[in-house]
Amino acid sequence: MAHLSAMNAKPNSQYQNDNHYQFDTAGALLTTQLPLPRRSGKVRDVYDLGDRLLIVSTDRISAFDYILPSGIPEKGRLLTAMSEFWFNLLDVRHHLISSEVPSDLPSSIDTAPLVGRVMVTEKASVVPFECVVRGYLEGSGLREYNDTGEICGNKLPAGLKQCDRLPSPIFTPATKAEEGHDENVTIGRMIADVGSDLALDLRNRSLSIYAAACQHAESKGILIADTKFEFGMVGDEVVLIDEVLTPDSSRFWAADTYQPGQAQPSFDKQFVREWLSSCGWDKQSDPPMLPAEIIKKTSAKYIDAYQRISGHSFA
Template structure:
């Protein structure tokens, strides 16, 4: 059995006789000189992988990343979204279609490169405590979801388990050296700016996002997923209203249900109700449609 699906038809796992590592969403296979990244339909919340998936989510993430890799003028790792012929000759690859990215191998930079254009999430919490976000001083009196005077770069260390840790840019400089840290900051802010211009034309706001980079022969390369609902906060511009939380195109319904269902966020998480699954699926689909229409 090379695939595991849940009762709703969500792909929860792949299993091929190749070297593999698995993250919260992706199964990554080593093909020798390349990687095959398979986006499953797994969904995580509060640092748990949930027992229910979101059908077709992996295809949406792959299609969204491919759109941005094609659209952005940036060196990236994506080579193809076709399933390798060698795999097709041995296995039933139909469930993989639309879920696969064949990529270059890169030496991964051990920081999340986060860019924030609006005040929400962990950035909001830090600002409310200190008036600063990862060393970036901000004007007093900002409200939840206010647009920042200009986008800020707020790196985070990559945790093997649990939450990533927001850090000051100086920590990145200390760990990576000034040249590489400055390059990552400049590239992140540039990509975010270009993406926001496109999203604005589509009636969407990209409140914040996180990028991952790697090195290929010493060259900085954009890797992993990019500007998806899993890695970014998308809001609809026509209903944007600062001073409160915004409706978003991500796992909002999942988080809200888990926060009110009685789960203690310590034990194994519960199965998701069908309506939460459907609402979440429709939000991911809407984000893709609006970005690419």
Template sequence: MSFEIDNAGALMKTDLPLPKRSGKVRDCYDLGDSMLIVSTDRISAFDWILPVGIPGKGRLLTAMSQFWFDLLKFPNHLISCELPEEKLPGIDLEPLQGRSMVVRKASVIPFECVARGYLEGSGWREYLETGAVCDCTLPAGLQQCDQLPETLFTPATKAEEGHDENVSYATMAASIGESLADQLRTATLDIYRTAAEYAAKRGILIADTKFEFGQVDGELILIDEVLTPDSSRFWAADAYKPGNSQPSFDKQFVRQWLSETDWDRNSPPPALPAEIISRTQAKYQEAYDRLVTVSE
């Protein structure tokens, strides 16, 4: 058993004596009849996990997901955010506190389910090239970050490494069946609508977000994280001005700083300076405070 903590105090890695698989941010452990998901403080950009993390980020992601799971009332995988001490004998639980979820095991549906309320990111780039996003034709003359005439459902393949790839609804339906694809589209748009209405009352625009779903005994459930700054674009409503990119509550400072260095994106990335770590940490905290703390 070991924990890797960087010089900034960020938890970068956990290594518990249990079957494990890791993603860019989360370490997942098999507890037999359930799974333990630990959100580390790792942060990724341009498909690389950076050598330093954002202290406390994993705890904020976990707390925000827990909040949304409760608010949305959509069936989900969360059992508890309390650590099951009886299943973790002899393990130092302190580094895991506040950043762990015990969840139901599920059959994962191999598509990201993206809801887009505004035109940004890969959707904006695709629109410039084709006038459409994932085969959804849009009106001519839209600006970057414009609100879309209607929220789009744009699935993407789940990539273990590198970028997820946007695909059409027809491609997803051909892979998993029309009935399940329709359930995913309906659920994604309904959840987005509920979350966007809630966030708007707190001065936050949810530009887009992605969900992951699984199935347990034929029931469709939300899995992984939900509506965090890692999986969503949150914009301040009072600063919103279409026609250019918007300040967002995520890792924009990280991406911007990396873009201004001479890093070639093909070799290991440089370590972040303390200022960028601090500003990114503050943005994650502000998103949590606006969406969660204000409502408590």
């Protein structure tokens, strides 16, 4: 969960479009406040429509457990388009009903800012674990491997380098923390919490979805280094929920520049993390505004990933 002080703080240079939307001066949609029951995550505002959910992807961006005061214009539309692409491509039971703005919203709402950034979904009982699959050695997995020779109980060969491709993809679940960082755990911990049948089923589903996604992405010149899935239950059915295989939930690398032994140029928000780590911010206080150039380059990376993977232009 993003740091609460950052979540509650009003970003700088923000102006009101109307009572339902807040944009920053770059045109990024930071907050929606529709007259419906609402809860918010780092990026999405989720509204209860009774028998369905309305999930609105804003242009917020988070890093180091803070929601940043600058948004990335059109990021929410891009994340929605990317998730919709994968939901349509993958042969998997998912929660998406429609990406059209519902026609039965209260008449007081100007729906124009919602176009392209909403998912109408089934309601599901969320499984309280992120289902992470790693095909390459990077991030927190690299740090754990360097310390212990394994990741979340998965023993790995000695001598692997940063960003090496793993002998086979591994399942490394994480708890969904209400405060602070999510915690990487073993499949044994997941079994203890949700039972062996569900835990092993989610592991198998996650590995299968990752394999199918990698096959498609590699045909487009993109490597999916790792990703995280979320699942819920609709009755007795396991359903893929939330976003899927976006630059916010995955590491995407260009296959033609891939070179293990070092960090890879990526299409995700690692670019923002690197700037924040180099700008002098202590990562304990409210984060700084992003420079216009960083915002522009981040947007370009997200768009590039979508267009390469989907084969569609983003407009």
